Amino acid sequence: MLDLFLALCETPSPPGSERPVADLVTATLDALGLAWEEDGCGAAVGSDAGNVLCRLPGRRGGTPIVLCSHLDTVPPQGPIRPVVEDGFVRNAGGTILGADNKAAVAVMLETARRVLAKDRPHGGIELLFTVKEEVGLLGAYAFDRALLEAEVGFVYDQAGPIGEIILGAPSARSIEARFHGRAAHAGMAPEEGRSAILAASRAIADLRLGRVDALTTANVGMIEGGAARNIVPEHCRVIAEARSHDEQSLVALVQEMVDAFAFAASLSDCTVETEVRTQYRGYRFRDDDLPVQLATAALTRCGLTPTTSLSGGGADANALHEHGLPCLNLANGMAEIHTPDEHIAVADLETMVDVTLALVDAALEA
Template sequence: MFLELAAIPSPPGEERSVADRVIAELEAMGLAWDEDDSGLSIGSTMGNILCRVPGGAGEGTPIFLCAHLDTVPPDGPLEPVIEDGVIRNAGGTILGADDKAAVAVMLEAVRRIVVERRPHAGIELLFTPKEEVGLVGAFAFDHNRLEARTGYVYDQAAPIGEIILGAPSQNAIRARFHGRASHSGMAPEDGRSAIFAASRAVADMRLGRTDHQSSANVGVISGGTARNIVPEWCTIDAEARSRDPGTLAVLTQEMLDAIGFAASTSDCTAETEVEQTYRGYAFAEDEPAVALAAEGLRRAGYEPATAFSGGAADANVFNERGLRCVNLGNGMIDIHTPDERIAVADLEAMVDVTLAIVDAARESW
């Protein structure tokens, strides 16, 4: 199943083929599903797919499992192969284990539950689009449709057993510098280079990991019209992340100050926009959703370990909306790179972990 899913391209907004394959699997298990109409509004070929697995026993803790169907855009062919028990992409680009490994695991776990008629307290499956570009599908989903208030995503490139206790908030920052165009050979002194101003701003920023829970990055720079014209405009897209709201505010303001200072000292102007892309969260180790995951991991033979993430997942959205959603490491390695890989044994182990969490949830009160 994973090899089949990984071979289907599904960059953000173009998830239809993978969605149809998931739907076919749900229908083969005799499960009802529905797809919301968010696709059109968010620019995707699919909406969010929700499936409820019948058979809840009326006791215990119902859970939902969520995975996203998009991947970062591949820049080569998708040719997943198994070498020495490890799945890689022979095509020289991403594998797509993020997050198709979770999709395959969740489908297989539910297949076993259906075939074996395993009792459970209630299971819902949710498959989202456009996670990689800002958790867009999850934000578009009406979370009130979920009956479960506790959920899990497997979207952390970490060893099986790792439970993510928290993830950061992110501010997206866009700055557009305005200068003055002129011929770069005939009258360079008449020009005001917006690219120079943007470069000065970036040079003055604290980028990378700024402390143990914060980071900053400038990811995109674009500007100018031709090689022989002093550039009259330049845009930078940047971000600041932190698990601490105060630190996030300070880091964001530092970046805005660098933009303003660089523009003023370069005889340019700058327009800025700041948007909170998503909100962070933090769990205590005795949080019931965390304790339930830990119990499932132990039953499957893994010693739980806790950590914090520097990245976001659909879990951020559900926690922001009052649900308790925990992200678990699932054995993915080097995601978003041509070296992305996952062991077959880890795929199989995460099925066992899922079934153990389902069993522990049924027995919980």
């Protein structure tokens, strides 16, 4: 499994360019003698690959489950040279490792190998590998839920210690604001100009950003505009987002941000166009829901102490849950994801295989 994980990591797969990793996954499935299918979502979501679905034969009752991981990573900013040091896998290339989410890919494939090798009884296991998760869960949203036999799902896409069960994730909205002013020579006739950048800056200064409250966050991630240092900027674009576990709070905050953009534009004699998009919808589990019960049983069987928390980010679980499939996110030991310090313990890869096999057993009994 470690060799497979290293091979996955050293194969770059930024969103939209998942084909090499998808081919590595399907080649591994072929070597295991497993049938798989790739859907046609690639062209629709802007990827050179589609979602890959594999179903393990030999169902013997119980509750069918699907394990899901995504094939893409955030774009690497340098070479990926995974190394094993002191029991941890890191990248010696000065950029991301890609454990998010290739650690889960490796665990799923190794679990399949062990189930087949031991003819382990199960209640139905499906493996789903998605594309373009990092840019809005696009592959999971494009996936046809009707293809699944599973009644519950699990993703391993939370950076944290193994044993952490994510009971809920937020809803998220993106806000794009396009400010329009009037160009003028900044040295000869600045009075004739209307600075779109000034309007955008005023708006950003008035926004409540960061952790707005215990359940809500907001951020401005991009601002771009202007043509040259000596031209009063006619255009400026701001990309922002808001997330919350409380839908009413999210709606109110987004409206507050839109209003701030409009007010700042009026103060600067500019205009602004805003566009709000739903990125994904949140969900919340209870302790007695079946996916939580199965995860708790599996973790306990492995000698781990289950804990529960809420996530501040989205995952494929959001999309599958919105499609009507209860899908739970479990922490898998990843650390410092999306940074050059990203790493994971080799022991945690093995532990997650044990947890997955325990999930298989718990689902067979459910």
